[in-house]
Amino acid sequence: MAAWGERLAGVRGVLLDISGVLYDCGAGGGRAIAGSVEAVARLKQSHLKVRFCTNDSQKSRGKLVGLLRRLGFDISEDEVTSPAPATCQILKERGLRPHLLIHEGVRSEFDEIDTSNPNCVVIADAAEGFSYQNMNKAFQVLMELENPVLISLGKGRYYKETSGLVLDVGAYMKALEYACGIEAEVVGKPSPEFFKAALQAIGVEAHQAVMIGDDIVGDVGGAQRCGMRGLQVRTGKFRPSDEHHPEVKPDGYVDNLAEAVALLLQHAHK
Amino acid sequence: MAAWGERLAGVRGVLLDISGVLYDCGAGGGRAIAGSVEAVARLKQSHLKVRFCTNDSQKSRGKLVGLLRRLGFDISEDEVTSPAPATCQILKERGLRPHLLIHEGVRSEFDEIDTSNPNCVVIADAAEGFSYQNMNKAFQVLMELENPVLISLGKGRYYKETSGLVLDVGAYMKALEYACGIEAEVVGKPSPEFFKAALQAIGVEAHQAVMIGDDIVGDVGGAQRCGMRGLQVRTGKFRPSDEHHPEVKPDGYVDNLAEAVALLLQHAHK
Missing domain, CATH: 3.40.50.1000 (HAD superfamily/HAD-like)
Structure with missing residues (x-):
């Protein structure tokens, strides 16, 4: 288990990027990232508040949620900030x-x-x-x-x-x-107004929240500038060079959403 | 006649932009700008050295020259820097x-x-x-x-x-x-190497040359940074706001190439 897991102490709310974290989009609707369907389910059964925070501007919320539900995700339109x-x-x-x-x-x-x-x-x-x-x-x-x-x-x-x-x-x-x-x-991300709207929707302060995304700049860097913590997943658009990004240092890297959720459930309540 | 015409004294060589100065491109080959065919002819009959200096990258020199010749211009491939x-x-x-x-x-x-x-x-x-x-x-x-x-x-x-x-x-x-x-x-313009190659082709020093173009930044500003003089024509992509450009101040504005050539032939020999 990653040593930096301690940095998740006190987290009450989680913002989840969608594309590259829950699923990879593409022809035929795309495909779920391994372990992500179960990870979202575990998160929603926990004491943590969850909000989906996406920059997807290709699909209406209705279409996006319909697609994700077909892939097995427990998600509804009113849980999405887009x-x-x-x-x-x-x-x-x-x-x-x-x-x-x-x-x-x-x-x-x-x-x-x-x-x-x-x-x-x-x-x-x-x-x-x-x-x-x-x-x-x-x-x-x-x-x-x-x-x-x-x-x-x-x-x-x-x-x-x-x-x-x-x-x-x-x-x-x-x-x-x-x-x-x-x-x-x-x-949209990384605009502070956009992150704040997502946090307001779940009634969580920035210092109590973590953003999980595959975009080192838009997700992780943007969230950190708003006072949140930021985790980068090694799925979606992640590239090995992201781990040496000149400006953004995530609070942690995880292989995928499943690992992020396991760490959160272990450390967030502390 | 424009008062700044005096600033053309000592000019020995002229670099001419093509699109927006000689002609406006478009469906069916485009159309010559009024007076430009005659202006090019006058310039080439004068003591001034002439080089066509274009960023056109949509057509080979052969196609470009063929098109211009059909519009009536006296121009050959070996006179074009592209x-x-x-x-x-x-x-x-x-x-x-x-x-x-x-x-x-x-x-x-x-x-x-x-x-x-x-x-x-x-x-x-x-x-x-x-x-x-x-x-x-x-x-x-x-x-x-x-x-x-x-x-x-x-x-x-x-x-x-x-x-x-x-x-x-x-x-x-x-x-x-x-x-x-x-x-x-x-x-291409405004790269100094590109302007220098055009000047070398006619054996003229930068301080003895003027660039005539419709692009306030790429033609006029680029030429001035190389030590040339720069005139902007009010044809092609010219917009009235160009006359208040925050960074580039042309040596002069002319309504079109015909006016530029008239001024040059009056003042350049001084």
């Missing part, structure tokens, strides 16, 4: 009408949003939707605005599909930022 | 075997390059070739290299087609840089 609903709230509050560069799978989250005569661009993980034509359209909308606003659902660099690593929304966000000479507003 | 031949020289010198993310129109420039078992990625203005699939392939090649090398043919943010502004290679270069955590090597 960027699309948070973005809709921001759009409404600020009277923004977005041009949407998003995946069809998440479009239903924006059903109630006015998209006429756009005064901003919202970009999410559009995957195949990141065509040259669609990128040009988003670029042209931004260039025609006096004060261009670009909202990005997460800024992940890449993630793992069952077929291999693929580009995430952050890469395309950077392309538009550079072309337009602007800086995007990021909704 | 990034593809410069890149091929670098690849050969350093024993690099590229994965090519390029437009079909420029592929012939790379005919003699070994692309087996790639140990670098070369990215050019691939236009429609910037699909999610092709971007992922380039990303994956880079991520599998121990020392990833990304060479970008220019780093333009956007350019003008007859249909409007479209993203240039620089935006996609930034996407790959961010995703891989690396910095690309740029071959």
Whole structure:
């Protein structure tokens, strides 16, 4: 058992990344990571509060949860913090009408949003939707605005599909930022507001919480900057070079979610 | 006549950008900018040395020159400095075997390059070739290299087609840089080596030369950093906000190439 397990003392709440921790997405819906279905079940039977905190912006919460339930996970929509609903709230509050560069799978989250005569661009993980034509359209909308606003659902660099690593929304966000000479507003991890919303949902303070993710920067580094602890799993997009990251030092590394949960259940109550 | 015309005294050589200065590219080959065909002819009949210095990486020099000649321009292949031949020289010198993310129109420039078992990625203005699939392939090649090398043919943010502004290679270069955590090597403007190669071809020193372009940063700013003078034309991708650029102050603005040439012929000999 890892010596740093002691650092989990006093944890009351757990934020779980989904892609790369619970499952690897991909064709046919993806596949559960070995041991993760059981680990989630153990965690939810324990005294610890659990919240799923994802940057997945390719699927509506309904679709994501449906997919995970088919893979065997005990999860419901109201346990998930994801960027699309948070973005809709921001759009409404600020009277923004977005041009949407998003995946069809998440479009239903924006059903109630006015998209006429756009005064901003919202970009999410559009995957195949990141065509040259669609990128040009988003670029042209931004260039025609006096004060261009670009909202990005997460800024992940890449993630793992069952077929291999693929580009995430952050890469395309950077392309538009550079072309337009602007800086995007990021909704999702590692934005502190996003982590705080997830913690509020389970009534846990940052210093009592741990984030478990496969993204050394977005999950682990982001959580630590908010005062949480952060564990990196060696599944999903994890790469051996992450263990020598120049800036982010996780509170611990675990082979997978199953090991993380075993450590938590041993040490968190202390 | 512009008061700053005096600043053109002593000019012996002229570097001309092509897209946005000579013509606007687009469907059906694009169209010449009014007055530019005659302006090039006047310039070449004068005592001034002329070199075409383009970041166009979508077409081979042969195709580009053929297109311009059909539009009426007096131009030949050996008068053009463009990034593809410069890149091929670098690849050969350093024993690099590229994965090519390029437009079909420029592929012939790379005919003699070994692309087996790639140990670098070369990215050019691939236009429609910037699909999610092709971007992922380039990303994956880079991520599998121990020392990833990304060479970008220019780093333009956007350019003008007859249909409007479209993203240039620089935006996609930034996407790959961010995703891989690396910095690309740029071959083309505003790289000093590239400008120097163009000046050498006409035997003119930087302080005796002026660059005329529509890109405030890549053409004008890049040339000035090399000790040349730089004029911006109000054609092509020019936008009124360029006249208040926070960093680059051109030696002068002209409405188009015709005005630039008129000023040059009046003042350069002084």
